[in-house]
Amino acid sequence: MKPELTIQLMDTHAGGDVSRIVTGGIASLPGDTVRAQMEYLRDHADGLRRLLLEEPYGIPEMSVDLLVPPTDPLAAAGYIIMEVMGYPIYSGSNTICTATAVLEAGIVPKQEGRQQFLLESPAGLVQIDATVRDGVVESITCEGLPSYIHTYRATVEVPSLGRVTYSVAYSGGFYALVDAKELGFDLTLDEERRLAEAAHAIVEAVQAERRFSHHTLGDVGPLPFLHFMGPVEHVGEGYYRSRSATYVHPGVICRSTTGTGTSARLALMNYEGSIKPGDRLETISLRETSFIGEFSAVEQSGEVQMVKNQITGKSYVIARSDIVVNCDDPMVECGSLHHILSGQQ
Known part of the structure; x- marks a missing residue:
């Protein structure tokens, strides 16, 4: 045998x-x-x-x-x-x-x-x-990779969607960051399939137009990911909340908001001057699960401002x-x- x-x-x-x-x-x-x-x-x-x-x-x-x-x-x-x-x-x-x-x-x-x-x-x-x-693991906090904004508010023509405004962050991979409301989405579960279709179309359009080079790693391949951003709610002192959805592959929207997607969002909020070190952002998924990203500090790497961060979540x-x-x-x-x-x- x-x-x-x-x-x-x-x-x-x-x-x-x-x-x-x-x-x-x-x-x-x-x-x-x-x-x-x-x-x-x-x-x-x-x-x-x-x-x-x-x-x-x-x-x-x-x-x-x-x-x-x-x-x-x-x-x-x-x-x-x-x-x-x-x-x-x-x-x-x-x-x-x-x-x-x-x-x-x-x-x-x-x-x-x-x-x-x-x-x-x-x-x-x-x-x-x-x-x-x-005896139960209640939460895990892990370091996110230092994140930064590569491109801020560029536009691309996308078939069926028209002109789409996006920013690009690196947080372990390159992410296109887009405003969900501008594309007509509320980031609810019933939109999951349409979100995946829209994200795929945007990523393909961006890939066809340009590539992105990491400031120290160089060419790390074509843009793979897209993060839909909902409106930001100021919940309390130094604490924010936003609905979010992350696209990773044709037909696939992550069930969570993803740690790297949350890190990318923190980099954008820092770039826009809307958060400071010590502030936290809770990202809420289509399935009402969440991760909490904490903006730890800023460090300079050449001409790039890197956002150090931590991600907290619970695993079962x-x-x-x-x-x-x-x-x-x-x-x-x-x-x-x-x-x-x-x-x-």
């Missing part, structure tokens, strides 16, 4: 976005950093991402986070983020989910009250602040399971996966 090949998973969600945390079943990856291991996975073993995000095992709306041993001795664990569009170097919701899984799996023992530890992402070390009450464990990998199944393509399964003989 052929050996049974299995992958161990802990399924979680933060704000409605499901992150499948791979806790076992994958062999050690080559690379002296988590970033290098991510690049190996991307270039030589992309079958893992496709297996867990495509039929019959998954759907494109999910994300996958592979736990790997950290290469930095300060970190408790490393993780590689996989989404339908590829391998982002950072994600707020995935980090919140991974930090929760690390605690629930006992990799970092839970402590009542507030505890801190480091994770190693492809973007580098990430500070985690966890709050545990009665929804399943622990073993997935059986059937390479004889015609719906499973094992060619770029088989060699990294730890049960392979």
